[in-house]
Amino acid sequence: MQLKGKAWKFNDNIDTDVIIPARYLNTSDPKELASHCMEDIDKEFTKKVSHGDIIVAGKNFGCGSSREHAPIAIKNAGISCVIAESFARIFYRNSINMGLPIFECPGAAQKISQGNEIEVNAETGEIKNLSRNESYRAAPMPPFIQRIISLGGLMEYVKQESKK
Amino acid sequence: MSQTISEKILAAHSGNKEVSPGQLIEAKIDLCFGNDITAPIAIENFRKAGLSKVFDRERVLLIPDHFTPNKDIKTATQTKMMREFAQEQGLSNYFEVGRCGIEHVFIHEQGLALPGMLIVGADSHTCTYGALGSFSTGVGSTDLAAAMALGRLWFKVPESMLFTYNGKLQAFVSGKDLILCTIGEIGVDGALYKAMEFQGSTIKGLSMDSRFSMCNMAIEAGGKAGIIAPDAKTLAYVKSVSKNPCKVYKSDKGAQYSEKIDFDASRIEPQVAFPSLPENSKPVSEASGIEINQAVIGSCTNGRMEDMRIAAKIMKGKKLNPSVRCVILPGTQKIYLDCIKEGIAEIFVRAGCSFSTPTCGPCLGGHMGILAEGEKAISTTNRNFVGRMGHPKSEVYLSNPAVAAASAIAGKIVHPKELK
Numbered sequence A: 001m002q003l004k005g006k007a008w009k010f011n012d013n014i015d016t017d018v019i020i021p022a023r024y025l026n027t028s029d030p031k032e033l034a035s036h037c038m039e040d041i042d043k044e045f046t047k048k049v050s051h052g053d054i055i056v057a058g059k060n061f062g063c064g065s066s067r068e069h070a071p072i073a074i075k076n077a078g079i080s081c082v083i084a085e086s087f088a089r090i091f092y093r094n095s096i097n098m099g100l101p102i103f104e105c106p107g108a109a110q111k112i113s114q115g116n117e118i119e120v121n122a123e124t125g126e127i128k129n130l131s132r133n134e135s136y137r138a139a140p141m142p143p144f145i146q147r148i149i150s151l152g153g154l155m156e157y158v159k160q161e162s163k164k
Numbered sequence B: 001m002s003q004t005i006s007e008k009i010l011a012a013h014s015g016n017k018e019v020s021p022g023q024l025i026e027a028k029i030d031l032c033f034g035n036d037i038t039a040p041i042a043i044e045n046f047r048k049a050g051l052s053k054v055f056d057r058e059r060v061l062l063i064p065d066h067f068t069p070n071k072d073i074k075t076a077t078q079t080k081m082m083r084e085f086a087q088e089q090g091l092s093n094y095f096e097v098g099r100c101g102i103e104h105v106f107i108h109e110q111g112l113a114l115p116g117m118l119i120v121g122a123d124s125h126t127c128t129y130g131a132l133g134s135f136s137t138g139v140g141s142t143d144l145a146a147a148m149a150l151g152r153l154w155f156k157v158p159e160s161m162l163f164t165y166n167g168k169l170q171a172f173v174s175g176k177d178l179i180l181c182t183i184g185e186i187g188v189d190g191a192l193y194k195a196m197e198f199q200g201s202t203i204k205g206l207s208m209d210s211r212f213s214m215c216n217m218a219i220e221a222g223g224k225a226g227i228i229a230p231d232a233k234t235l236a237y238v239k240s241v242s243k244n245p246c247k248v249y250k251s252d253k254g255a256q257y258s259e260k261i262d263f264d265a266s267r268i269e270p271q272v273a274f275p276s277l278p279e280n281s282k283p284v285s286e287a288s289g290i291e292i293n294q295a296v297i298g299s300c301t302n303g304r305m306e307d308m309r310i311a312a313k314i315m316k317g318k319k320l321n322p323s324v325r326c327v328i329l330p331g332t333q334k335i336y337l338d339c340i341k342e343g344i345a346e347i348f349v350r351a352g353c354s355f356s357t358p359t360c361g362p363c364l365g366g367h368m369g370i371l372a373e374g375e376k377a378i379s380t381t382n383r384n385f386v387g388r389m390g391h392p393k394s395e396v397y398l399s400n401p402a403v404a405a406a407s408a409i410a411g412k413i414v415h416p417k418e419l420k
């Protein structure tokens, strides 16, 4: 799985209330959720994002509530993956379960700047910064996690697996 | 490579020789369960995905305990959904109200959780069973649906933190005080994502009931699991509840920990966690004199037999302070019955307590003892968040059962040794 797009940089401790404010939790419609993604930091964020773009953030990305709406909003805003120095535990689980690839890579998170062209190879964990001609390495996602993500999330994976 | 007990259990269940922190693994689970809040959503997910059969009808447990006996029509509908799913799937471990209790007290009492197991429950206090030397952690409803279908789930191997307690405990100090003191020390995110391993001569001396209370609250420090390696006491307990074989794992010398923290347990006083976070724990002497309206003794932290006996010893022959209500909820039907047999039920009722059927009840502000605006409670439960037991302007102080019982008699928070 190759993921490619522009980097959108965020700071440390981006919490689930910033990713998708609680006032929008009265819906579970992915499109509607996506339209409010990150709006309290950047009102125009979802308008500026192009399909495939990548969020690059600091420490403890996704801290706060256990809402599964957060990775759903990010994914449906067109973001292809999130790279961060570290993730909050429940966000980490939810992202994979909802089919959003995420990579923990302090090196990449620190070196990548806003707008850099990034390419990620999910199998190897290699992150290429095409704008700067640098590359960084995250732990690769094991094959079964890649499968969960390529199928779109845990429940679809379970459906396929239980047919075996 | 030297490994911790947590790493060994995760390795054994994922077909790896060893695992290391940060590694993503897919592991077989021995037991999964949900309650009347979380299971219905998992069942819905299960059905929506068109799944037909659970992976093993003996390893999927459904326990209605939060709002039961059904407190309203919504709850009745939720438990009905669980009951029907259990029937349709032929689950051997669906437990009806009146035949179970609070999940995290009931499951180990029935010998369903054993050393060496990998356990997931759709409830954050699933970390309780770490006291048996199992790796046991809370998950969401989507995860439970997946676990019910496949009997396996993905995990990220956590780092471990090692907590060592040495020294003889003072009178009226229990496992609850050790864990409250620990959370006070490291904070409510001090063990975020990590496995908290407890050891030392003090832990060796603790009863199983006290060990369950400690591991129960690992989540209150952000921990993914709390764990104590099995010893002779663990195995004697296991023998008394189950005939099934179990596997004992222990950490290797030289295993890697992200942090090691030592406590001189002999200096720890009974603790009280002030509103509105479990990390606000202080010695009871610093809480002394705070007037209370309600005392709650029970929950998956302190609803066990030892807790009932401690509270009864203090209340024997006494009456509650006239301005205090006291709600006592034994953790399971068996504990309820033992309280009757041992004369403990009579002590509570004569003291003027409400003593009734096992349920989570007031612990999560569900029913059976909700607080009004401005009221204060002392409680043996595990969370004192804003509004946890009722009105957002009510307050909860967390303590062990001895402190809660003594305070109910005194009408204000006291050290049990000061009770006349």
Ligand code: SF4
Pocket: B066, B102, B103, B104, B123, B125, B299, B300, B301, B359, B360, B363, B364, B381, B382
């Ligand atoms: S007793 Fe309280 S903490 Fe324990 S399972 Fe019930 S609601 Fe949760």
